[in-house]
Amino acid sequence: MDKDTARLKKEALVQQINKLPSLLVAFSGGVDSSFLLAVAHQVLGDRVTAATSSSITYPLREQTEAAEFTKKRNIRHIIFESEETKLPEFISNTPDRCYHCKKSLSRRLIELAKEENIHHIAHAANLDDLNDYRPGIKAAREMGLLSPLIDNRLGKDEIRFLSREMGLETWDKPAMACLASRIPYLSPITAGKLRMIQEAEEVLAENGFKLFRVRHHGNIARIEVGGTEIGRMTEEALRKKIAERLREIGFTYISVDLEGYIPGSMNRDLENKGEKRDKKIPGP
Secondary structure (H helix, E strand, C coil), rough: CHHHHHHHHHHHHHHHHHHCCCCEEEECHHHHHHHHHHHHHHHHHHHHEEEEEEEECCHHHHHHHHHHHHHHHEEEEEEEEHHHCCCCHHHHCCCCCCHHHHHHHHHHHHHHHHHHHCEEECCCCCCHHCCCCCHHHHHHEEEEEEEEHHHHHHHHHHHHHHHHHHCCCCCCCCCCCCCCHHHHHHHHHHHHHHHHHHHHHHHHCCCCCCCCEEEEEECCCEEEEEEHHHHHHHHHHHHHHHHHHHHCCCCCEEEECCCCCCCHHHHHHHHHHHHHCCCHHCCC
16 A cells, blocks of 8 residues: 555545535444545535434444544434334345445435535445445445545555544454344344344454454354454364353354455355356456
C-alpha cells in the first residue's frame, strides 16, 4: 500500500462528498462505515446523519459501539428496526439472501431520507469487497445508494491506514458481518440459530479473542479464530471452558477450524458449484 496514493484517494473522497447537500450514511460501526461517516462529518458537519439497523442479525456489541462512536463525535444518529427477518427470501437462506436483505434495508433508508429531507444515501462497501461474492452491492446500486469508497477505489488496508491517521479508534477493529453469514446456505435462518451464534461469539470475545466466527452447522459449532490465536484454543483450561459454555448454549459438538478465520468461507459451497463465478459483482 502506498500511503501518498491512499491520501490522494481520501482527498478525492472529500471532494465527492463536498458536492452533496446532505447525506445519510448506512452505519454499522465497522471500520469502513466509521471511516466514511467520520470523513463525511468533517466535510458536511450537521448535514450528515448516521443510520443503524437494530436487528437480531446484528451483534449487540456492534450496535452499542456504533452508538458510542456517534455520541462521542456529536453526530446525529438514527437507529431503526429492519425487516429482513420477515423476508421469505432471507429466511430460506438462498445464495442471494444478501441481495434481498440489502434491497429491503435500502428501501427503509430511502424512507428515512425522505422523512428527514436528506438528499443522498451512502453505504460503505470498499474496493476489496468486489473480490468476493457480494450480492448486496448489486442491490444497493439498483436502489440508488452511493458507494463513495468504491468510487474512489479505497481498499481495506488504505481505509485502516487513513482511519489511524484520523485518530479513529476503529482503525484496527476486526472485520464483522451479519450473523446470518455464519449459517450455511439453504439452512433456514431462525431466531434460535442467530441467538446461539451471538451468545457463542460473546464467549470468545469475553475470553480475549479478537477475530472470530462461530459457524452454525446444526448441532456443531465450527469456530474460526485469527491465525495467531489458534494456539490459545489448545490451552486446556480455556478449551474446556469454551466447550462447556457452548454446550450450555445448545451446541452438542464444538470444533476449531485449523485454517483459522477465512473471510467469506461459507461461499466455498458456491465456488464448488460454480455459482459464485457467475454471480460475482464486476468491479468499477
